[in-house]
Amino acid sequence: MKIETKIAHFSSPLYLESGRILEPYQIAYETYGELNEDKSNVILVCHALSGSHHAAGTYAGDKKAGWWDGLIGDGKAVDTQKYFVICTNVVGSCFGSTGPMSPMYPSEEPYRLKFPVVTIKDMIRAQMQLLSSLGIYHLHTIIGGSMGGMQALQFAVDYPNLADHIISLAATYATRPWTIAFNKVAVEAIRQDPRFENGQYEKDAFKKEGLDGLAIGRIAGHISYLSPASMDKKFGRNYVSNDGLFELFGRYEVERYMEYNTANFSRFFDPLSYLYIVKAINTFNLSRGYDSLYDAISRVKAKMHLISFSSDYLFFPEEMEHIYKMMEHNGQSCDYLEVQSDYGHDAFLVELEKFDSYIKEILK
Amino acid sequence: MKIETKIAHFSSPLYLESGRILEPYQIAYETYGELNEDKSNVILVCHALSGSHHAAGTYAGDKKAGWWDGLIGDGKAVDTQKYFVICTNVVGSCFGSTGPMSPMYPSEEPYRLKFPVVTIKDMIRAQMQLLSSLGIYHLHTIIGGSMGGMQALQFAVDYPNLADHIISLAATYATRPWTIAFNKVAVEAIRQDPRFENGQYEKDAFKKEGLDGLAIGRIAGHISYLSPASMDKKFGRNYVSNDGLFELFGRYEVERYMEYNTANFSRFFDPLSYLYIVKAINTFNLSRGYDSLYDAISRVKAKMHLISFSSDYLFFPEEMEHIYKMMEHNGQSCDYLEVQSDYGHDAFLVELEKFDSYIKEILK
Numbered sequence: 001m002k003i004e005t006k007i008a009h010f011s012s013p014l015y016l017e018s019g020r021i022l023e024p025y026q027i028a029y030e031t032y033g034e035l036n037e038d039k040s041n042v043i044l045v046c047h048a049l050s051g052s053h054h055a056a057g058t059y060a061g062d063k064k065a066g067w068w069d070g071l072i073g074d075g076k077a078v079d080t081q082k083y084f085v086i087c088t089n090v091v092g093s094c095f096g097s098t099g100p101m102s103p104m105y106p107s108e109e110p111y112r113l114k115f116p117v118v119t120i121k122d123m124i125r126a127q128m129q130l131l132s133s134l135g136i137y138h139l140h141t142i143i144g145g146s147m148g149g150m151q152a153l154q155f156a157v158d159y160p161n162l163a164d165h166i167i168s169l170a171a172t173y174a175t176r177p178w179t180i181a182f183n184k185v186a187v188e189a190i191r192q193d194p195r196f197e198n199g200q201y202e203k204d205a206f207k208k209e210g211l212d213g214l215a216i217g218r219i220a221g222h223i224s225y226l227s228p229a230s231m232d233k234k235f236g237r238n239y240v241s242n243d244g245l246f247e248l249f250g251r252y253e254v255e256r257y258m259e260y261n262t263a264n265f266s267r268f269f270d271p272l273s274y275l276y277i278v279k280a281i282n283t284f285n286l287s288r289g290y291d292s293l294y295d296a297i298s299r300v301k302a303k304m305h306l307i308s309f310s311s312d313y314l315f316f317p318e319e320m321e322h323i324y325k326m327m328e329h330n331g332q333s334c335d336y337l338e339v340q341s342d343y344g345h346d347a348f349l350v351e352l353e354k355f356d357s358y359i360k361e362i363l364k
Numbered sequence: 365m366k367i368e369t370k371i372a373h374f375s376s377p378l379y380l381e382s383g384r385i386l387e388p389y390q391i392a393y394e395t396y397g398e399l400n401e402d403k404s405n406v407i408l409v410c411h412a413l414s415g416s417h418h419a420a421g422t423y424a425g426d427k428k429a430g431w432w433d434g435l436i437g438d439g440k441a442v443d444t445q446k447y448f449v450i451c452t453n454v455v456g457s458c459f460g461s462t463g464p465m466s467p468m469y470p471s472e473e474p475y476r477l478k479f480p481v482v483t484i485k486d487m488i489r490a491q492m493q494l495l496s497s498l499g500i501y502h503l504h505t506i507i508g509g510s511m512g513g514m515q516a517l518q519f520a521v522d523y524p525n526l527a528d529h530i531i532s533l534a535a536t537y538a539t540r541p542w543t544i545a546f547n548k549v550a551v552e553a554i555r556q557d558p559r560f561e562n563g564q565y566e567k568d569a570f571k572k573e574g575l576d577g578l579a580i581g582r583i584a585g586h587i588s589y590l591s592p593a594s595m596d597k598k599f600g601r602n603y604v605s606n607d608g609l610f611e612l613f614g615r616y617e618v619e620r621y622m623e624y625n626t627a628n629f630s631r632f633f634d635p636l637s638y639l640y641i642v643k644a645i646n647t648f649n650l651s652r653g654y655d656s657l658y659d660a661i662s663r664v665k666a667k668m669h670l671i672s673f674s675s676d677y678l679f680f681p682e683e684m685e686h687i688y689k690m691m692e693h694n695g696q697s698c699d700y701l702e703v704q705s706d707y708g709h710d711a712f713l714v715e716l717e718k719f720d721s722y723i724k725e726i727l728k
Contacts, residue, residue: 254545
């Protein structure tokens with residue numbers, strides 16, 4: 001599989017939903033496979049909150065492959081021998097695309113809290129600019145899970161002629177207060193951490209010792225990505241501290257998992273980016289800018305494929321089913337798969353074998 | 365209804381499950397109604413994490429009644445014209461019973477982190493001491509919800525001859541990693557708040573400005589007490605900030621609710637007590653000290669009445685049902701009600717009308 005990682009620079013403004021602009025801006029992206037002559041084999045992959053453009057393959061010296069490596073590659077469900085796959089880092093993120101720690105032109109100083117709020121609509125508008133710059137005006141498929149699934153849905157509504165197929169996993173039509181509440185833990189924990197310094201922290205301040213507030217917020221995140229059943233399986237009531245059950249800060253295995261994973265995360269993910277992306281998720285509402293959800297959904301021309309997970313405690317199956325029923329009732333092309341899974345929201349990243357044949361069939 | 369609020373002092377040691385002792389210790393408690401001559405009309409009420417012995421009635425000058433005032437009172441389901449109701453503040457809490465901010469005899473200094481870990485077993489052992497001191501050796505009923513429901517179950521197992529009826533609501537037989545993970549947010553947020561000072565904060569340090577860490581942890585708590593559906597009803601996607609949708613720290617109504625309630629909470633609840641009580645909840649496991657859960661449950665002689673709530677996202681109905689099935693299979697006296705509710709775990713405090721007739725029937 002041919003992999004290329006690039007950064008595209010744009011000197012023309014990106015007009016944002018807020019009325020503000022990003023200018024200049026850049027988009028980090030990765031491609032897998034090769035573009036065919038008539039440019040008819042393009043699949044756009046959209047990433048989730050903590051993801052990046054590194055969706056597949058393994059960088060030299062890295063142990064970990066891209067976040068959807070099990071799905072994307074030669075002979076895999078998203079077959080890179082057949083398709084040219086593009087994945088971009090969303091604006092607002094911290095892996096190469098313009099975000100709050102990018103310099104605020106013409107100064108060299110980072111935007112920090114002066115960075116404009118970006119929305120899911122803005123994220124996909126930036127991707128449209130990238131596609132244009134590559135001379136790509138039509139996509140075979142757009143696919144994504146969680147926030148990536150929101151982007152896929154927003155593409156379907158905002159640019160009805162862009163793609164033949166939309167595959168959205170583990171997403172929703174509008175973020176519910178339940179999810180906003182989970183995000184609120186992170187927002188407050190980050191803001192109230194003194195080392196956050198109201199966003200005035202040094203660049204790379206958290207490379208060695210991550211921001212505690214982000215780690216704390218991420219615990220709430222992990223809860224929402226797992227499920228009661230997956231935690232039972234993964235951790236049970238195992239106790240891992242040598243200091244015994246009756247020591248106040250002795251830890252259950254689930255606690256050690258949370259500490260370990262969130263501390264790691266807080267060393268590589270920028271807390272300002274976290275705040276901005278969480279805001280984009282909170283403000284996601286397919287019907288905004290349209291008369292109603294029905295009005296928005298009615299615009300869709302692509303073949304829609306919706307996948308939910310039975311134990312998803314972040315975006316519940318009923319939310320995807322709601323879109324499906326609306327489209328079906330409306331006579332639009334839509335199919336829906338509820339994957340039976342104990343893995344919670346994370347299933348879209350870890351239980352690929354339960355839905356990759358479904359995707360293979362779509363891309364046949 | 366006659367209400368008395370008292371503190372009982374004990375100079376003999378309370379032997380704890382950890383092998384440590386509390387000596388001396390005190391128990392704050394409240395009683396409602398009057399003890400009959402043969403002391404056969406006693407109901408013990410057990411409170412949850414943030415509760416206190418103030419279960420019913422309204423103190424002079426207070427606006428808010430006790431936490432189960434809708435259930436306990438003259439002519440109510442727990443009828444104080446008929447029953448003598450006792451509610452004690454659990455050891456470890458901060459409303460008058462001995463806890464981490466109590467003086468560590470013989471010094472005047474608070475225990476702080478030297479306070480021993482207490483468990484649900486310890487909480488009920490302390491209540492046994494109080495009952496003894498009042499000359500009460502038999503109870504008509506023990507009732508409680510959430511951590512109070514754990515206590516009720518633990519009483520049933522540890523002291524099979526104590527009560528005729530056990531009513532346990534919204535509880536479990538052993539705390540699952542899912543709940544431990546929610547508690548973990550609070551544990552980390554409290555510990556990492558610099559004003560917590562590793563427990564060395566001044567007494568009353570947080571009366572005016574609560575500890576942020578406790579407030580952040582409490583957001584995770586509130587998520588687990590509500591449900592996706594109850595949040596939809598209560599908050600929807602309402603946005604309450606004047607500063608507009610595209611301001612980073614503009615707030616949805618659910619966010620305002622979380623901020624307001626958790627800030628209040630952090631001004632009156634002691635963070636060390638929170639850590640200790642959360643630890644008691646995490647370590648709750650009915651089978652500890654017995655060969656198995658079955659062995660523990662088999663000891664129960666009281667008539668068991670279990671109530672769960674369909675939308676409880678903290679202790680799921682299946683957990684209560686598990687106890688019910690075990691007892692039923694074992695030929696023990698047990699009935700089970702799953703209340704259909706959208707209110708989540710909090711339903712045991714707010715949707716009384718859905719189960720108070722069930723309790724009335726038991727206490728008839």
